Amino acid sequence: MTLVAMTCSAGGFGARAASTGKTLVVYFSHSGNTRVVAERIARATGADLCEIVPAKSYPTDYRTVVDQAKREIEAGYRPALAAGAPDPQNYDVVFVGSPCWWYTIAPPVATWLAAHDFSGKRIIPFMTHEGSRMGHSEQDIRELCPGATVAEGLPVRGGAVGDSAPAVEKWLAKLGVR
Numbered sequence: 687m688t689l690v691a692m693t694c695s696a697g698g699f700g701a702r703a704a705s706t707g708k709t710l711v712v713y714f715s716h717s718g719n720t721r722v723v724a725e726r727i728a729r730a731t732g733a734d735l736c737e738i739v740p741a742k743s744y745p746t747d748y749r750t751v752v753d754q755a756k757r758e759i760e761a762g763y764r765p766a767l768a769a770g771a772p773d774p775q776n777y778d779v780v781f782v783g784s785p786c787w788w789y790t791i792a793p794p795v796a797t798w799l800a801a802h803d804f805s806g807k808r809i810i811p812f813m814t815h816e817g818s819r820m821g822h823s824e825q826d827i828r829e830l831c832p833g834a835t836v837a838e839g840l841p842v843r844g845g846a847v848g849d850s851a852p853a854v855e856k857w858l859a860k861l862g863v864r
């Protein structure tokens with residue numbers, strides 16, 4: 687059995703903005719790029735930050751994970767998550783981050799979204815990618831989360847996450863969340 691602790695930290699994670707306790711940043715990251723953007727957003731907004739961790743880790747070999755992800759996405763497979771996945775019930779605004787995998791969110795993110803009711807909530811997606819930007823993830827999230835309002839997402843080049851601060855700041859200002 688694989689037991690990996692879900693990584694969560696409460697708002698105030700170096701926050702500049704006052705935490706309302708109503709905003710959550712949740713993300714999956716296979717190779718670390720999306721984590722950088724998630725931490726940036728949490729820091730800027732004072733939101734709680736949680737990582738989605740699959741019960742069974744994805745392979746580290748690039749070709750192997752690319753092939754596995756293709757099979758899973760084509761099949762609509764929803765991998766099990768490690769214990770401790772966050773409950774969005776107490777949040778009004780949920781930032782959802784994923785690497786772009788085959789033009790959409792990674793399967794663990796789909797598992798988490800499909801497991802909860804997001805009616806009346808605002809979902810704000812962000813994605814790291816190497817050319818496909820948001821792909822069709824915004825539409826896919828709308829379909830997985832009926833009743834939620836899905837904002838225009840922020841695509842960030844995976845290779846340029848270190849330089850993403852100005853784009854994140856501009857996007858947050860446009861969204862009016864800080």
Ligand SMILES: Cc1cc2nc3c(=O)[nH]c(=O)nc-3n(C[C@H](O)[C@H](O)[C@H](O)COP(=O)(O)O)c2cc1C
Binds near residue numbers: 716718721753
């Ligand atoms: C399984 C897999 C599928 C991918 N599919 C795409 C894709 O369709 N379009 C794209 O632009 N990048 C794609 N990429 C590149 C990743 O989206 C990019 O490297 C991302 O920043 C990785 O984020 P992470 O470090 O948080 O895992 C893919 C990478 C992997 C491993």
